[in-house]
Amino acid sequence: MKYNSIIIGGGLAGLTSAIRCAEAGLKTALISAGDSALTFASGSIDVLGIRQNNSLVQYPFEEISHLPSDHPYRKLGAAQVKQSLHFFTEQMAKAGIQMSSHGQQNHSRLTALGAIRPAWLSQPGTKALSIAAPAAGLRRVAIINIAGFRDFQPALVAAGMKKHPEFTGVEFTVADISAETIKIDARNAYELRSLEMARLLKRDLFSQPKGLTIFASAIQKAAGNADLVVLPSVLAVENGNELISQLEAHTGLPVCELATLPPSLPGMRMASALRQRYRELGGLLLEGDEVLSGYFDNNQLRSIKTRLNPSMPLEADHFVLATGSFFSRGLDSNPSSLTDKTFNLDVVETGQREQWSNERFLNGSQHGFSYFGIETSERFNPYQNGNAITNLYCAGGVLGGFNPVAEASAGGVAISTGWFAANQIIAHRSDSSGTAK
Amino acid sequence: MLNLINTSFDNCIKCTACTTRCPVAEANPDYPGPKQAGPDGERLRIKNPELYDEALKHCTNCKRCEVACPSGVHVGTVIQLAKAKHGGFKKGPREFMLSHTDLMGSLSSPAAPIVNTVTKLKPVKKLLDKTLGIDERRTLPKYTGQTFRSWFNKQSGTQEQFKRKISFFHGCFTNYNDPTVGKHLVSVLNAMNIGVSLMKKEKCCGVPLIANGFFDKARKNAELNMNQFARSLTETECVIATEPSCTMTLRDEYPEVLDVDNSDVKDRIFFAAAFIAREFARGNQPDMKPLKLRVAYHSPCHLIKAGGVIHTMELLSSIPGLEVIMLDQKCCGMSGTYGFKKENYNTSQSIGQGIFDQIEALGVDYVVTDCESCKMQVEMNTGHTVLHPLTLLAQSLT
Numbered sequence: 001m002k003y004n005s006i007i008i009g010g011g012l013a014g015l016t017s018a019i020r021c022a023e024a025g026l027k028t029a030l031i032s033a034g035d036s037a038l039t040f041a042s043g044s045i046d047v048l049g050i051r052q053n054n055s056l057v058q059y060p061f062e063e064i065s066h067l068p069s070d071h072p073y074r075k076l077g078a079a080q081v082k083q084s085l086h087f088f089t090e091q092m093a094k095a096g097i098q099m100s101s102h103g104q105q106n107h108s109r110l111t112a113l114g115a116i117r118p119a120w121l122s123q124p125g126t127k128a129l130s131i132a133a134p135a136a137g138l139r140r141v142a143i144i145n146i147a148g149f150r151d152f153q154p155a156l157v158a159a160g161m162k163k164h165p166e167f168t169g170v171e172f173t174v175a176d177i178s179a180e181t182i183k184i185d186a187r188n189a190y191e192l193r194s195l196e197m198a199r200l201l202k203r204d205l206f207s208q209p210k211g212l213t214i215f216a217s218a219i220q221k222a223a224g225n226a227d228l229v230v231l232p233s234v235l236a237v238e239n240g241n242e243l244i245s246q247l248e249a250h251t252g253l254p255v256c257e258l259a260t261l262p263p264s265l266p267g268m269r270m271a272s273a274l275r276q277r278y279r280e281l282g283g284l285l286l287e288g289d290e291v292l293s294g295y296f297d298n299n300q301l302r303s304i305k306t307r308l309n310p311s312m313p314l315e316a317d318h319f320v321l322a323t324g325s326f327f328s329r330g331l332d333s334n335p336s337s338l339t340d341k342t343f344n345l346d347v348v349e350t351g352q353r354e355q356w357s358n359e360r361f362l363n364g365s366q367h368g369f370s371y372f373g374i375e376t377s378e379r380f381n382p383y384q385n386g387n388a389i390t391n392l393y394c395a396g397g398v399l400g401g402f403n404p405v406a407e408a409s410a411g412g413v414a415i416s417t418g419w420f421a422a423n424q425i426i427a428h429r430s431d432s433s434g435t436a437k
Numbered sequence: 438m439l440n441l442i443n444t445s446f447d448n449c450i451k452c453t454a455c456t457t458r459c460p461v462a463e464a465n466p467d468y469p470g471p472k473q474a475g476p477d478g479e480r481l482r483i484k485n486p487e488l489y490d491e492a493l494k495h496c497t498n499c500k501r502c503e504v505a506c507p508s509g510v511h512v513g514t515v516i517q518l519a520k521a522k523h524g525g526f527k528k529g530p531r532e533f534m535l536s537h538t539d540l541m542g543s544l545s546s547p548a549a550p551i552v553n554t555v556t557k558l559k560p561v562k563k564l565l566d567k568t569l570g571i572d573e574r575r576t577l578p579k580y581t582g583q584t585f586r587s588w589f590n591k592q593s594g595t596q597e598q599f600k601r602k603i604s605f606f607h608g609c610f611t612n613y614n615d616p617t618v619g620k621h622l623v624s625v626l627n628a629m630n631i632g633v634s635l636m637k638k639e640k641c642c643g644v645p646l647i648a649n650g651f652f653d654k655a656r657k658n659a660e661l662n663m664n665q666f667a668r669s670l671t672e673t674e675c676v677i678a679t680e681p682s683c684t685m686t687l688r689d690e691y692p693e694v695l696d697v698d699n700s701d702v703k704d705r706i707f708f709a710a711a712f713i714a715r716e717f718a719r720g721n722q723p724d725m726k727p728l729k730l731r732v733a734y735h736s737p738c739h740l741i742k743a744g745g746v747i748h749t750m751e752l753l754s755s756i757p758g759l760e761v762i763m764l765d766q767k768c769c770g771m772s773g774t775y776g777f778k779k780e781n782y783n784t785s786q787s788i789g790q791g792i793f794d795q796i797e798a799l800g801v802d803y804v805v806t807d808c809e810s811c812k813m814q815v816e817m818n819t820g821h822t823v824l825h826p827l828t829l830l831a832q833s834l835t
Contacts (some may be wrong), residue, residue: 001718001751029747034507035454193555195457200466263453279763287766288745289503311704312715328507341792 002315003027005425006304008291008342009322009330010409011036012395013418015274016084017320019091020405020422022281026429029314030283031306033290036271037328037397042119042259043233043266044109044126045099045415047085048073049118049408056099056118058131059104060412070348072413075378076420081412084419089121095273097123097241098434108134109228112258114154114160118408122335123266125244127228127256135166140173142226144219147176148189149197151261152232181220183208194260195268197234204245206236216250233257233265238272240265264436294319294343296384301343301392318391321345321374321382322418325397325404331373340374340398345382345389348375348400366406380421392422441484445582446515448508449476455502455512460768461495464787471502474519475512482519489523495784496520498648500685500742514693515620516645531569531711535774536649539641542580542613545828549582572782576817578614585616587633589623590689596623599632603712604669606662606678606687610809618679621831622709628834629716634673636665641722642683645774647694654705659697662687666702675705677712679827681740681807682773684708689743708740710748710807710826717755725833727758732829733765733801735792735815737808738772749826750805756833762799767791786818793818805829 003026007018010032018030046069048060049147057063061078068074073081092099099121101107106118107128122128130136141161143154154174179186184204186192188321192200205211223229236243236259248255259266275285291309303313323330323342332341333356338349349356349372357367374382374394396414397404404410456462461794467496468474474493482486493516502512520526545552549730555561556577560612566573567640585607603626611619640662643655666676678684679688688706691697716722734753736746746766752759770788775781796804796819804815804823812823 001714034509035452035458035505036507039452039454039457187466193453193456195453196462196466196470199463203466262451263457268457277763279765282745282763284750285746285766286744288506288742290509305760306744309711309747312711312748314747 001238003029004316004375005029005318005320006031006316007320007322008304009036009288009320009324009396009398010275010285011038011060011324011328011396011414012041012320013414014320014322015271015418016088016091016415016420017395017422018104018283018324019281020087020419021425022278022283024324024422024426025387026425028283029316030278031286031287031289031291032195033329038248038267038271040262040264041267041270041411042109042111042117042126043117043123043264043270044342045085045088045121045233046118047081047106047120047412049106050406055429056106056131058106060120061104068401072399072402073381073409075380078329080420084416085121085412087419088415091277092270092273094276097273099123100128102128102131106131110157110161110256110258112157112232114157114163116164118271120412123241123269125233125255125257126266127254132292133166134164137169138167138170139227140171140224140226141228141230142175142220142223142228143174144177145232146182146189146197146234147178148186149192149232149234150190150324151194152234152258157230157258173222173224173226177218177222182215193263194232194234194265194267195237195263198237198240198265201235206385212243212246212250216247216288219255220246220251223251227236227252229253229255230303231255231257232260234260237265237268240269258338264265279336291342296389299384299387299389301389318393318428319393320418320425321394321398322395322414323398325373326369328397332397333369336371340382343382343384343392345384345394346375347387347414348372366403370403370405371388371400374398375400379424380417392425395421443445446476446479446510446512446688449506449510449512450508451477452507452820454507457785458505459500459771460501460788461497462479464770465495465784468492471496471516475502475515475649476510479515479519485594486523489525490517492595493520493525493526497775499738499768499772501738501768504742511693513596514715517694520650521652523675527570528650528652531571531778532649532651534569535571535777536645537614537641537654538609538645545580546582546584549580553579566779568702569779570779571672572779575777576813578610578813581616583616585612585619586635588616588620588638589633593634596632599627599630601630602632602634602673604631604666604673604676605635606642606676606683607635607685608637608678608680610680615809616823618827621825621827622679624831624834625723625827627712629713629721630740631716634669636662636669641685642657642678643690643695644682644686647686647690648773648775652695656695656697659691659695663697663699663702666706668706670702675707676711677707679709679807679825680741680809681708681745682736683738684745685743690727691770708743708745708748710752711745713830714748714751717751722755724835725755725757726835727829728829728833729758730802730829731762732803732805732824733762733764733796733799735769735804735806735811736766737806737811740807741766745807752826752830753805756829759833760830761805762801764792764795769811769814771810773810776810776814785814789801789818796821802814827835
């Protein structure tokens, strides 16, 4: 069976690439070995938020020219990165989620530990705070949980926020809403994760005619006259952003939801919106399958063999490899070497094995391995034994040369490189449209 | 010899992706979801079998947890094996009746007109509901007066004339309930110059037996089927099956769940659409006339799990004039025998509601799916006739 493009990896990079290809009318298949890291992601998109010296970036696109030359963004240039993010915003809107940005500027988003992270795009339910002065306009913040839900600790959020000098002088209220107040049959709320809490609330509360009013008055009572209400993101899986805005209308208070420990509902929402969009465009989604190997010939990837159909290789004109980094099992390491698990492509690695990581994992300093990944040409073609594979493109976390966590750039790199790969494929196809079917 | 415990479930990183995709956990708060029932519970059960949780009975073995798992854990299988090991199955007369599909078929088929009339009667359905716990709101499957095998035997001479031959595992439903799909497979393959032959003997693949806890019986069937396959494969290219759940069971569940070695034949067992799509790709495609139809395609859970959706879509897209809309890849809620049970009726209906609503909103000519169980559920809950992809393909033959 032959496709115009086959995308390997169902995360942010793979989905963006697949949507772009399907939208251009290419016969596209997306292969995904299990759910992606979006299930754990914040549901916001960071582009470039933190400099090497740990200072925050206000204008991410302007900052691109200061990055090292082998950084994926440098290969794309600020204009293309920006274009790709506009494409992404447009696709999310078509799938029903209006992502918002502060023009060219980054904003701050809160985390469930009360940390402040830079981002460029956020869902409406995530109240974007100013990047330069996150506490601007805030005097009283109420952090509210549903009693017993263990994956969100209001006191911990408050303690985290207080560590930021900007929040000195802000008054924090922490409160719980009891199950009885909102009339839910929580049985044992300690057993519930965000997803189960959302399902419970849907069943017992929000499906009732007065559900929203009951919840809104519980919030009002707990929050008093706060000028920001912070809730764990447990209210709804689908249409969660709409629910937050209805809640704001009912309470008259600005409400912000925070992604909790996995699963993250805003992340899930984003993943399912993108999958839905891809399907609407006629793309084929192959979930739960995995690429075992590729057949390379004359510096081209001709076909791939998958675990579920090993005797029926899939052919395509172009492929995108978007399998993610170590956590997503796109990259693998052993005591002596580092590999891309799928095709054994050339990888960027530097220094001695002992220097790949710092002794202390969480002390805030950077790890060498974060920069590791597949080495690519200016057009994101990888190499095999030094030869560029010209019909294969790499995108997202599997790429080397950037540090997604320390730079706060994971989302933007995934989207822009995924989009770029698709554009190359589309351009190549229209160049050769005389011969293509 | 050391008794090693299979600890592959420990690859679970507790990400909960499986639970986010579990149709039962979404619809029924009594089920704690695959993470807890599978890898989490397994650690406890290994320590102390007393920690076995009754709630595992809610799992339908749809395998969506395995499709979602980014760490390659066989979550569904862990749950099935735990149920088997800890006696978590209630095996009453209802479970026996629902799961012994070939026995029930061979008893009912000769008296099909009577059986079909009787099982439609309200008092009878009430009685089945009250005495056995088969929900009276369900439409019960009809039986065919002429089994697929007897139809096939009458024209097996025709099949002998083809140079190329494949073996067809027809399964219980095609044989005893509705032979349509089997007949259409024969006409499609014949149009591609491929003859069909049947195994001398075949038994139920075992999927309903596994789901109802009759593991010994399922294993016996598996062994018989594998012997028959090996024999049949000396004269034919491969074994193909039209039913996704049968195919998945023959290929994957035999070694994983039943501990029946199928390594000699596994690579030669194909889902029918996969085999046909490969032939098409090699140029062996019959002439087809356009079918001016707009259809919605529902992908069955076990077909997704077995990686077969790509082949069905390939076949459908080869039919000229056919417009195919892919439904959200959600579970219809029937899950074989699960939906027939009174205590599961509400969960089953609530799982499928999204699909029913989507179908009604689309206003298509037909719904298309590969699975007979999904077909029953969709036909009962929507105003639409459900066709098998092979039926469309057969209609499109010139």
